[in-house]
Each structure stands twice: as structure tokens, then as C-alpha cells.
Amino acid sequence: xxxxxxxxxxxxxxxxxxxxxxxxxxxxxxxxxxxxxxxxxxxxxxxxxxxxxxxxxxxxxxxxxxxxxxxxxxxxxxxxxxxxxxxxxxxxxxxxxxxxxxxxxxxxxxxxxxx
Amino acid sequence: xxxxxxxxxxxxxxxxxxxxxxxxxxxxxxxxxxxxxxxxxxxxxxxxxxxxxxxxxxxxxxxxxxxxxxxxxxxxxxxxxxxxxxxxxxxxxxxxxxxxxxxxxxxxxxxxxx
Numbered sequence: 001x002x003x004x005x006x007x008x009x010x011x012x013x014x015x016x017x018x019x020x021x022x023x024x025x026x027x028x029x030x031x032x033x034x035x036x037x038x039x040x041x042x043x044x045x046x047x048x049x050x051x052x053x054x055x056x057x058x059x060x061x062x063x064x065x066x067x068x069x070x071x072x073x074x075x076x077x078x079x080x081x082x083x084x085x086x087x088x089x090x091x092x093x094x095x096x097x098x099x100x101x102x103x104x105x106x107x108x109x110x111x112x113x114x115x
Numbered sequence: 116x117x118x119x120x121x122x123x124x125x126x127x128x129x130x131x132x133x134x135x136x137x138x139x140x141x142x143x144x145x146x147x148x149x150x151x152x153x154x155x156x157x158x159x160x161x162x163x164x165x166x167x168x169x170x171x172x173x174x175x176x177x178x179x180x181x182x183x184x185x186x187x188x189x190x191x192x193x194x195x196x197x198x199x200x201x202x203x204x205x206x207x208x209x210x211x212x213x214x215x216x217x218x219x220x221x222x223x224x225x226x227x228x229x
Contacts, residue, residue, distance in 0.1 A: 031214070045216060050214065101166045104161075106160070108158045
């Protein structure tokens, strides 16, 4: 089966510019996650969707970050405007089940560099 | 609050020798624990998970981990390291919510020398 797809793989922008990342989860997976992984740290959950709805966005900096999941499939994460500290790898993951034992499948990530 | 502490940021072993990656957890209830591996420029992959069914958990590629409640530990081991095991390893705990919320440790980089 095809894995989680993400694009672009790399992006370099200047601070105060805008950027968007795209994620296509595994077919049939109702739950989708966006993580931020800063160099030298573990991934941190930004937002979690269950179908079209947001389950958890408590750690999403809502003044500059936004995310949507249209029709319960693909998702986009946007940063506007970007800051230097947003430089990180942005990971998308999906899971078939919703329980705390379920396995999350991760995409390869988008490496963002803000200069 | 639930959290995990990975005790080593880097571990170096020789090919063919045992691997031990240490993880301690903090949880107010019986946790679900995972180990994920991240190879360079690749996505995170689940190695194994503990869900209270058995304390010794076997995963992929010969890895296993033992849940020890008395020591609040969930160390990852492998009898014999391969060069392909060189990667970043994350110990992960889930929060006790209706939905799964993973809390990652800071990671341990495993280096394998010939």
C-alpha cells in the first residue's frame, strides 16, 4: 500500500514570507496528524484531525499557523508569516484507528529553512 | 503529566555487539509505550509497542523491549547490531485521552561501526 505522501520535501523561505505544506494520508485513514520536529528534538504534535474535524490543536501557534483537511482526505499546513524559529521538519502522519494503541504511519517530512 | 526520558543522546556500538537504548517513563496510569526509528531522510517507523498484554515486546528487525513497572523503564535492546541499525530512535508515550496523542522523547542516535 502507498505510504503517507508529503510535498514539497524541502523549502527555503525568508522570514515574514508564507509557506504551505501538503499531505496525502494512507487511503482509508481517518485520523491525520501534523508534527513539528526541530533539529535535535523529538516531534511535537501541532494538530490532529479526525475526518474533517479538529481533535487537538492545543500546541498550534494559531497567530501564524493554520491547517485544514478538506473532505477528510488531504491536508495543508500553512505558516504566515514565517519566523526564524519555524525552521524545522514538518511531519504528517495518519492512522486507521483512533485508540491510544493505534499505529501512526509517518510521511518523509518537509524540511523548512527560514532565513 | 505523561513523559519519557531517553537517558543517552548518542550510543556507539560495534557491528555484532549488543544494543541497549534506555528509556524511563513517567505516567500516572498504565501507559502505552512505543519505540520509533528514524533513518536519515525517511519517515518515522514503528519498531514495537507495549499495550499491557505482555511485558516483553518483540518488534521488527530483531529489536525487543521490556516494560518494567517497578523501574518505570522501557529499554530497547537487540542482541547483535547491524550497520543498517544506525539511526535515531525515539521512545514515545501516549497521553490518556480518548484520542491517541504521542509524546516523544528527545531521541537517541545509534552509531554502528564496522
